[in-house]
Amino acid sequence: MSEPARTVEEESGAMGARAVTKRVRMSPRKVRLVVDEIRGKSVNDAYAILQFSKKAAAEPVGKTLRSAVANAQYKAQDEGEFVDADDLVVRRAYVDEGPTYRRYRAAAMGRAAPIRKRTSHITIVVETED
Numbered sequence: 001m002s003e004p005a006r007t008v009e010e011e012s013g014a015m016g017a018r019a020v021t022k023r024v025r026m027s028p029r030k031v032r033l034v035v036d037e038i039r040g041k042s043v044n045d046a047y048a049i050l051q052f053s054k055k056a057a058a059e060p061v062g063k064t065l066r067s068a069v070a071n072a073q074y075k076a077q078d079e080g081e082f083v084d085a086d087d088l089v090v091r092r093a094y095v096d097e098g099p100t101y102r103r104y105r106a107a108a109m110g111r112a113a114p115i116r117k118r119t120s121h122i123t124i125v126v127e128t129e130d
Helices: 028-038 042-049 056-080
Strands: 006-007 014-022 086-095 100-104 112-117 120-128
Touching: 006 028, 028 042, 028 056, 028 086, 028 120, 042 056, 042 086, 056 086, 056 120
Parallel strands: none
Antiparallel strands: 006 014, 014 120, 086 120, 100 112
């Protein structure tokens, strides 16, 4: 599994941070089902939803969320402030399609059938509550 990128970004004046995980070996359609459940929720509620979700996509989404929270706390510490995870909200969360790995499988009468192994880029932006 790929490591979450350490990217921070300030949005709309509030203390916010962003984390991106690229090339997750899971279809974007499957990951979006999980990401749609946590968008707009507080970070603690999002953790609870992900912890009890049956979807396999909950694991990489949870790692990305933890990275975004850590980025927000690190950024606040750099500026001499303190941000608690209880004060953060998932403002934006979306999944983009990554590169598709193309493989081929033997088919009837000497033919080859294509297999498309899809990947996802997960982005989560957290901000302090207003």
